[in-house]
């Protein structure tokens with residue numbers, strides 16, 4: 537895999553500056569190569585290889601790049617698609633959505649962290665899963681860190 541190196545955008549697609557401006561060079565040194573490619577270059581981990589695909593542990597899923605809370609385990613479900621699947625984010629403003637035409641004519645909705653702009657995955661709707669929102673937030677394990685809650 538090779539990616540064109542270009543500076544990571546400092547503003548969200550709505551033109552508002554990202555709350556968290558991460559140093560890409562520093563991040564590259566801190567993260568493993570796959571996490572870096574997915575988070576900062578919109579890559580995708582291979583299906584059924586991710587650490588959290590079938591995890592049922594209770595906790596909070598945070599952005600691996602900036603630690604912002606993104607998803608909660610209560611909204612996680614088994615979709616069988618090979619990636620961690622949620623039916624909603626923790627808060628609607630925890631994420632930003634972007635129209636993704638990279639597989640045109642198929643148009644997908646990309647999901648990014650609203651705090652630092654890093655790539656998380658995609659969201660799909662109307663697939664018929666038995667979840668409250670009829671949405672599947674299909675998120676790369678390598679974009680997430682599970683913070684386990686003490687009970």
Ligand SMILES: [Zn+2]
Nearest residue numbers: 599602649652
């Ligand atoms: Zn983030």
